[in-house]
Amino acid sequence: MKLLTNTILCGALALSAGAGAAQERVMIGEPSWPGAKIMANLIGQVIEGRLGGEVGYAPGANAVIFEAMDGGRGDIDVHPDVWLPNQSSFTDKFVDEAGTVALSDGSYEGRAGFCVPNYMVENHNINSVFDLATPEGQALFDSDGDGTGEIWVGASGWASTNIHLVKVRDYGIETFLEPTTEDEAVFYARLKDAIAAEEGVVFYCYKPHYVHALYPVTILEEPEYDAASYTIKTPDEDANWFENSSIMTGDEVKTVHVAHSISLEERNPAAASFLSAIDMSSDELSKLTFEVVVQGNEIEDVVTAWIDANGDVVDGWLGLN
Secondary structure (H helix, E strand, C coil): CHHHHHHHHHHHHHHHHHHHHHCCCEEEEECCCHHHHHHHHHHHHHHHHHHCCCEEEEECCHHHHHHHHHHCCCCCCEEEEEEECCCHHHHHHHHHHCCCEEECCCCEEEEEEEEEEHHHHHHHCCCEHHHCCCHHHHHHCCCCCCCCEEEECCCCCCHHHHHHHHHHHHCCHHHCEEEECCCHHHHHHHHHHHHHCCCCCCEEEEECCCHHHHCCEEECECCCCCHHHEECCCCCCCCCCCCCCEECCCCCCEEEEEEEECCHHHHCHHHHHHHHHCCCCHHHHHHHHHHHHHCCCCHHHHHHHHHHHCHHHHHHHCCCC
């Protein structure tokens, strides 16, 4: 009887500990771009709905999220959309050197560059980034009539924005077009008006992104990626990052991962295991982004529908098939 009682007690304690671990709150970082918000919600819904856990969301820039994951206190446990090599300064520091952050085994592919509406290609022969660095380009992309064109290089705080600021300088575009860094929502409101009027507009773009489904746009040609001609410093590693950076080629194709704090592997091992295995599709994420941004559906509803329709995929992330 004593042995049976001890066995029952141990089993109850194990179940209690397991339930406590499953309910350990996971704080998910939420960067500003739509794909990251969707991935954050997708991760949160799987943890809550399939693992029985609790989640919270913490908006923040890349540096803030990585610093919090490094701290390992649960302030922020997850970065849902780590673009490499754009954010390699953070992964070099916290994944490779400190070993406090881990990346998912799976990833999706991303591309980045500058886009123009197709009518700029068809009507004005704007095919390459070097077609922007001309007096003709200056006139075509001058939206306010001040004699200087404009080129949107991304929002403040994005790692890609600094990269494309350097490109605008080193491709010679800066002589003719002024780089701007409005918030994405502000710029896309302006983009809508410009395309409706078939005005000249050129902007930082990437895939996956809803803009490719929303408008007929073309990614401009750039020289093929060459590591020897691509040096980018970041503000956190070099106070003179802009002066000490040099880029004369296009970006290499990106890989996009989910990152999590190593401390989560002890605080919520089920969530950490799932985060390590997640492997989203670029095409699927583009569809979700289109549904949210273009069609105006709520992120939570779109993600819920996707999870319901893709149970086998989610089961794979959870190691159930």
